[in-house]
Amino acid sequence: MSRAGAARSVTVRVPAKVNVQLAVGAARPDGFHDLANVFLAVSLYDEVTVTPADELTVTCAGPDADQVPLDRTNLVARAAETLAARSGLPAPAVHIHIAKNIPVAGGMAGGSADGAGALVACDALWGLDTPAAELLDMCAELGSDVPFSLVGGAALGTGRGEILTPVEAGAFHWVFAVADGGLSTPAVFREFDRLAQGREIPAPEASPALLAALASGDPEALAATLVNDLQPAALSLRPGLAETLAAGTDAGALAALVSGSGPTTAFLVRDAASAAKVAAALEASGLCRATRTATSPAPGATLL
Ligand SMILES: C[C@@](CO)(OP(=O)(O)O)[C@H](O)COP(=O)(O)OP(=O)(O)OC[C@H]1O[C@@H](n2ccc(N)nc2=O)[C@H](O)[C@@H]1O
Numbered sequence: 516m517s518r519a520g521a522a523r524s525v526t527v528r529v530p531a532k533v534n535v536q537l538a539v540g541a542a543r544p545d546g547f548h549d550l551a552n553v554f555l556a557v558s559l560y561d562e563v564t565v566t567p568a569d570e571l572t573v574t575c576a577g578p579d580a581d582q583v584p585l586d587r588t589n590l591v592a593r594a595a596e597t598l599a600a601r602s603g604l605p606a607p608a609v610h611i612h613i614a615k616n617i618p619v620a621g622g623m624a625g626g627s628a629d630g631a632g633a634l635v636a637c638d639a640l641w642g643l644d645t646p647a648a649e650l651l652d653m654c655a656e657l658g659s660d661v662p663f664s665l666v667g668g669a670a671l672g673t674g675r676g677e678i679l680t681p682v683e684a685g686a687f688h689w690v691f692a693v694a695d696g697g698l699s700t701p702a703v704f705r706e707f708d709r710l711a712q713g714r715e716i717p718a719p720e721a722s723p724a725l726l727a728a729l730a731s732g733d734p735e736a737l738a739a740t741l742v743n744d745l746q747p748a749a750l751s752l753r754p755g756l757a758e759t760l761a762a763g764t765d766a767g768a769l770a771a772l773v774s775g776s777g778p779t780t781a782f783l784v785r786d787a788a789s790a791a792k793v794a795a796a797l798e799a800s801g802l803c804r805a806t807r808t809a810t811s812p813a814p815g816a817t818l819l
C-alpha cells in the first residue's frame with residue numbers, strides 16, 4: 516500500500532483460536548506446563564497496521580481497546596523490537612495500530628495474534644523476507660500461543676504449545692460468548708495446579724478420537740470429543756460460566772466448553788442457522804457481554 520506523499524503502511528490480518536483439546540501436564544521446573552494443545556483458528560480477526568514513524572508507538576481501536584496496554588509490554592511492541600534486534604536493525608521507529616475485534620484476556624489468543632501480525636507486518640515493511648523458521652522461532656520467544664497465530668489452520672501444539680504439527684480439519688461452525696472482564700492465563704494455570712494437588716497428572720497426549728473427528732468435519736463426532744483440562748480451573752475462578760455453558764447447550768449447541776484459559780465460552784454448532792439461534796439465545800440470556808459467530812479453520816497471519 517503506497518501512496519505519493521503518504522508514509523507506506525502494511526496491514527496484516529490475524530485470527531483468534533479455540534482449543535478443541537487442551538490436555539495439561541504437571542508444572543515443569545520452568546513454571547510452564549507441557550501440553551497437548553489442539554489449536555483451531557477461527558474467523559474472528561484483529562488487524563495490525565505498521566507505518567514508519569519517529570519512534571515506536573502503539574494504538575488500539577475496538578470495543579475492548581481500553582483493556583489493551585499501549586506500552587512496551589504490548590506483544591506488538593515486543594514483536595517489533597525482537598525482529599529488529601534479531602535482524603541487526605536499530606530500535607524500531609514504527610507506529611503499530613491494532614484494530615481489535617478479538618476479546619481481550621478471553622482465552623482466544625488475541626495478544627498472541629497481534630504479536631504474530633506485527634512480526635509479519637514489520638518483516639514486510641522493512642523488506643527483510645525473514646525465513647519462516649526464524650519467524651516461528653521469534654514467535655515462540657514471544658509466547659507459547661504465538662507460533663500458532665502465525666500459521667493458523669489447525670495444529671497440535673506440544674511442549675508448552677509452541678512446537679507445532681499441522682493436523683487435518685474439516686469445516687465447523689462456532690458461537691463465542693464474550694464474558695465481562697478477562698481471566699489471567701497464569702492465574703488459571705495456578706488454579707489448575709492447586710486443584711491437581713495430591714493427584715497424579717498423566718503426561719498430556721493428543722486424543723486419536725478427537726483428531727479423527729476433527730479431520731472428518733462431522734460436528735457431532737467432534738462435539739463428543741472436545742476437552743479442556745483448564746475448564747475446571749476457569750470455572751473455579753468464575754463459577755458463573757457454568758450457567759453460560761448450559762444456556763448454549765439448552766439453545767441447541769452440540770457442545771460447550773471454555774475457550775483455553777477463558778473466560779470466553781465456545782459453542783460448537785451444526786451449521787450457520789444453528790449458530791444464529793444459539794447466539795440469539797445467549798444474547799437474550801443476559802449471561803454474556805456479547806456473542807460472535809465464526810467458522811473454522813481460518814488462515815494464519817495474512818498480509819492484506
Ligand atoms: C492457555 C493457552 C491455550 O492455548 O492460551 P489462552 O487460553 O490463555 O489464550 C496457552 O497455553 C497460553 O499461551 P500464552 O498466552 O502464549 O502463554 P505464555 O505467554 O507463553 O505464558 C504465560 C503464562 O501462562 C502459563 N503457561 C503458559 C503456557 C504453558 N504451556 N504453561 C503455562 O503454565 C505460565 O504461567 C506462563 O508464565
Ligand SMILES: Nc1ncnc2c1ncn2[C@@H]1O[C@H](COP(=O)(O)OP(=O)(O)O)[C@@H](O)[C@H]1O
Pocket residue numbers: 582583584588589590591613618619620621622623624625626627629630697698700776777
Ligand atoms: N496486543 C494485545 N492485545 C491484547 N492484550 C495484550 C496485547 N498485548 C499484551 N496484552 C496483555 O496480554 C493479556 C492477555 O491478553 P490476550 O492475549 O487477549 O488473552 P489470552 O491470553 O487469554 O488469550 C492482556 O490482559 C494484556 O494485558
